[in-house]
Amino acid sequence: MHCCKKISLLLQRSAGLLLRGALLAWLFAAAAYAEGVSVNKAEARLGENGYQLSASYDINLTFTAQQALTRGIPLYFVGEFSLMRSRWYWLDEEIFQGEQTVKLSYNMLTRQYRISRGALFQNFASFEDALNILARQSSAIIPAELIKNDGNYTAAARLRLDIAQLPLPLQVNALTGKDWALNSDWYRWVIRPAEMTMRGEGTAE
DSSP states (O other): OHHHHHHHHHHHHHHHHHHHHHHHHHHHHHHHHHOEEEEEEEEEEEOSSOEEEEEEEEEEOOHHHHHHHHTTOOEEEEEEEEEEEOOTTSSOEEEEEEEEEEEEEEETTTTEEEEEETTEEEEESSHHHHHHHHTEEEOOOBOGGGSOTTSOEEEEEEEEEOGGGSOHHHHHHHHHSSTTOOBOOOEEEEEOHHHHHHHSEEEOO
16 A cells, blocks of 8 residues: 555656646747737728828737846837728729837936937836837828728738848847747738718727
8 A cells, every 4th residue: 555655646646747738838839829919900990181091009029029128228119000902903003101119228327218210319217117108109190181982991000120220140040939929910801981081080890
């Protein structure tokens, strides 16, 4: 009986170790899978001055990118938008294409994060707050006269890390490894101006 109890105890311990190992592997895989940029929501809105495309993203920096940021290396993200008019008789017509560069940086002296758009900037005490602002991107206003109510349009949005603005040694790593893979895929959705005019706005489908 004593021998059987020892065997049972060893089996329980082995099962526990296997379970812990499997759990750690799952957590590691989940964390790795979560890294990157993906679209959370996209929409088109009609205002007094015209149409505007906007998108919000889920952004999870890789460990390498976070480490570079905290060491004072700024990260430049480019938010891109486009709008195409569907034409059954010819190629789709490009109505609008635009992009905006947003700089995410960290000041090691003040321990603050900064989001910069051109000459405009905003400081944040926490990384999460800065990332929340970076995650929301909007296009320039598209004049209403460029968009006809009798057609359907395909809007597209994406956010990407501009590796060309990284220091040269990091650019080489970014081209050959996954540590700097911080680009979302193009997200496309259909907007119908006639319906937007009736209700005042359009959201992703």
